[in-house]
Amino acid sequence: MERHFDQDIDGIRQLVLRMGGIVERMIADSLRSLLERDDARAEQVIRSDKEVDVLEKETDELCLSVLARYHPMAVDLRLIAAVMKMVNDLERMGDSAVNIAQGVLLLNREPPLKPYIDLPRMAQLVQNMVRESLDSFVQRDTKLALDICRRDDQIDALYKQLFRELLTFMIEDPKTVTRALHLLLIARNLERIADHATNIAEDVIYYVEGRDIRHLGKAADLPPGSPSTGSEVPIA
Amino acid sequence: MERHFDQDIDGIRQLVLRMGGIVERMIADSLRSLLERDDARAEQVIRSDKEVDVLEKETDELCLSVLARYHPMAVDLRLIAAVMKMVNDLERMGDSAVNIAQGVLLLNREPPLKPYIDLPRMAQLVQNMVRESLDSFVQRDTKLALDICRRDDQIDALYKQLFRELLTFMIEDPKTVTRALHLLLIARNLERIADHATNIAEDVIYYVEGRDIRHLGKAADLPPGSPSTGSEVPIA
Numbered sequence: 028m029e030r031h032f033d034q035d036i037d038g039i040r041q042l043v044l045r046m047g048g049i050v051e052r053m054i055a056d057s058l059r060s061l062l063e064r065d066d067a068r069a070e071q072v073i074r075s076d077k078e079v080d081v082l083e084k085e086t087d088e089l090c091l092s093v094l095a096r097y098h099p100m101a102v103d104l105r106l107i108a109a110v111m112k113m114v115n116d117l118e119r120m121g122d123s124a125v126n127i128a129q130g131v132l133l134l135n136r137e138p139p140l141k142p143y144i145d146l147p148r149m150a151q152l153v154q155n156m157v158r159e160s161l162d163s164f165v166q167r168d169t170k171l172a173l174d175i176c177r178r179d180d181q182i183d184a185l186y187k188q189l190f191r192e193l194l195t196f197m198i199e200d201p202k203t204v205t206r207a208l209h210l211l212l213i214a215r216n217l218e219r220i221a222d223h224a225t226n227i228a229e230d231v232i233y234y235v236e237g238r239d240i241r242h243l244g245k246a247a248d249l250p251p252g253s254p255s256t257g258s259e260v261p262i263a
Numbered sequence: 264m265e266r267h268f269d270q271d272i273d274g275i276r277q278l279v280l281r282m283g284g285i286v287e288r289m290i291a292d293s294l295r296s297l298l299e300r301d302d303a304r305a306e307q308v309i310r311s312d313k314e315v316d317v318l319e320k321e322t323d324e325l326c327l328s329v330l331a332r333y334h335p336m337a338v339d340l341r342l343i344a345a346v347m348k349m350v351n352d353l354e355r356m357g358d359s360a361v362n363i364a365q366g367v368l369l370l371n372r373e374p375p376l377k378p379y380i381d382l383p384r385m386a387q388l389v390q391n392m393v394r395e396s397l398d399s400f401v402q403r404d405t406k407l408a409l410d411i412c413r414r415d416d417q418i419d420a421l422y423k424q425l426f427r428e429l430l431t432f433m434i435e436d437p438k439t440v441t442r443a444l445h446l447l448l449i450a451r452n453l454e455r456i457a458d459h460a461t462n463i464a465e466d467v468i469y470y471v472e473g474r475d476i477r478h479l480g481k482a483a484d485l486p487p488g489s490p491s492t493g494s495e496v497p498i499a
Contacts, residue, residue, distance in 0.1 A: 080478035087475070091344055098334035108327055111347065197433065197440045204434045208444070239323070242316035 032097045039089055039110055040165075043117075046082040047161040049075055050117050053124035054157060054220060058150045061131045061213065064139065072128035079121040086114045102234070109234035113164070116223040116230075120157065123216040123223075130209045130216075140206040144192050146214060149185045152178070153217045156224040163228055167235045172228035176240070182221040189214045268333045275325055275346055276401075279353075282318040283397040285311055286353050289360035290393060290456060294386045297367045297449065300375065308364035315357040322350045338470070345470035349400070352459040352466075356393065359452040359459075366445045366452075376442040380428050382450060385421045388414070389453045392460040399464055403471045408464035412476070418457040425450045 053072045060069035090107045093099060099107060134140075156175050163172040193207045193214075229241050289308045296305035326343045329335060335343060370376075392411050399408040429443045429450075465477050 077478075084475055084477060087344075091340065094330065094344075095336055095340055100331055104327065104331055108323075108330075108347070111344070112351065115348065115351065194441060194444065197444075198437050201434050201437050204440070205430060208430065208433075208447075211444075239320055241320060242313075 032093070032099075035089065035093050035097075036103065036106065039086065039093065039107070042082060042086040042089065043110055043113060043164065044161065046079060046086065046114060046117050047157075047164075049078055049082070050121045050124065051154070051157055051161070053079070053121055054127075054154060057124040057127035057131065058147075058154075060128060061134070062143070062147065064131075064135050066132060066135055069128040069131040069135075073125050076121050076125045079118055083114045083118045087111060102237075105234045105237060109230040112230050113227050116226045120220050120223045123220045126216045127213050130213050134206060134209050137206055140196075140203055140210065143210070145185055145189055146210065146217075149182065149189065149214065149217055152185070153182060153221045153224070156182070156221050160224040160227040160231070163231045164234075167231070169232050169235050172231040172235075175228040176225050176232075179221055179225045182218055186214055186218040268329070268335075271325065271329050271333075272339065272342065275322060275329065275343070278318060278322040278325065279346055279349060279400065280397065282315060282322065282350060282353050283393075283400075285315055285318070286357045286360065287390070287393055287397070289315070289357055290363075290390060293360040293363035293367065294383075294390075296364060297370070298379070298383065300367075300371050302368060302371055305364035305367040305371075309361050312357050312361045315354055319350045319354045323347060338473075341470045341473060345466040348466050349463050352462045356456050356459045359456050362452045363449050366449050370442060370445050373442055376432075376439055376446065379446070381421055381425055382446065382453075385418065385425065385450065385453055388421070389418060389457045389460070392418070392457050396460040396463040396467070399467045400470075403467070405468050405471050408467040408471075411464040412461050415457055415461045418454055422450055422454040 053075050056068050057072045059065065060072065090111050094104075094107060097103075156178055159171055160175050162168065163175065190211060193211045196203045196207045226241075229239075233239050289311050292304050293308045295301065296308065326347050330340075330343060333339075392414055395407055396411050398404065399411065426447060429447045432443045433440045462477075465475075469475050
């Protein structure tokens with residue numbers, strides 16, 4: 028039984044990594060399809076989503092079956108709980124990549140709107156977060172995981188800056204409204220992907236150390252009794 | 264031990280309902296703050312988010328403790344798995360209500376942009392979905408849960424229509440760009456709340472019947488080998 032248990036735990040890890048690999052590629056391809064105006068690549072991203080959905084269900088099923096058959100304790104139980112949250116975040120990252128790809132297909136029907144401003148830089152930073160969140164899981168590296176959580180603020184700041192710049196385009200030249208809006212929604216999806224990478228990093232810390240650090244940053248940012256209305260654009 | 268187990272399961276249910284009640288109120292208040300231009304109410308929504316975050320962690324903790332102590336099987340195991348997903352969706356609904364409230368605070372600094380078009384109607388339909396998803400959990404009513412899943416398409420259609428109408432405003436009158444964009448992001452948050460209510464309904468079906476119906480609709484919509492590019496606006 029011990030051997031079967033180890034095999035199943037290993038199987039769960041493999042499923043997460045397979046799912047993570049597909050999602051990483053979907054994100055990269057959605058952004059490449061934007062920069063290279065490549066419809067076929069965007070369509071490929073949209074098709075890949077099915078694979079991710081299937082893997083999510085498969086992983087959840089295996090996790091529940093392990094819970095029912097072996098009653099894992101301590102770190103094994105935390106691994107299963109963390110994985111069930113992680114696959115949900117991975118699935119939503121995949122959805123965001125699909126949203127980006129759908130935006131690209133619409134943008135490609137119109138002449139290019141230059142410049143993309145900081146969007147490529149934001150995309151690179153977000154992709155690093157995604158890759159490293161999966162690395163931190165494989166290597167049980169809580170230092171790396173904590174570093175990823177800290178980087179989320181940087182992405183939020185970049186998003187706000189992009190939001191303001193694209194809004195200025197839209198106000199100054201109504202001909203750019205539709206395109207600038209689609210770019211803005213793409214930036215918004217990138218910002219969400221970074222949130223999900225942060226969630227995964229938090230799950231890794233929970234799994235390895237048993238500490239639940241979710242919402243600590245957010246709560247600490249709020250001075251007692253005062254509303255958090257500091258942002259100049261809605262984090263919508 | 265049996266009695267303690269029943270008490271803990273009951274405690275888990277109570278936590279979900281408390282969390283659900285707060286989130287329902289946050290959503291309602293965020294929309295009322297929009298229609299009544301009420302800053303104080305919007306700020307209250309933003310403050311409530313902390314409570315939701317605390318309840319999410321508390322529920323997760325109790326779920327894991329029950330898993331570790333009692334090794335629940337069958338429907339009890341499914342309940343715990345479903346609740347751990349549900350509280351995540353509730354927490355994200357709370358975040359969406361906060362996003363709406365933050366948008367309202369920005370909108371209230373400018374003169375009102377009329378009309379809100381179908382936003383109030385969309386808001387009402389979404390709030391019904393949220394309330395009924397929690398009802399379906401309490402009453403283990405899978406028929407109601409399935410009905411909620413079916414309504415998600417209606418919300419998507421309303422969102423797309425609102426998106427097009429607000430885009431038209433923005434193009435026709437650059438003075439409306441900022442306000443129309445914030446309304447559009449509010450509509451987008453409503454659409455996301457409906458997604459989360461649908462997720463909860465799917466979790467209820469899984470918990471009661473053991474059937475995982477996630478992604479079935481989405482997969483069925485995709486003709487084999489062809490991309491899903493049917494939407495006229497990105498579901499971003």
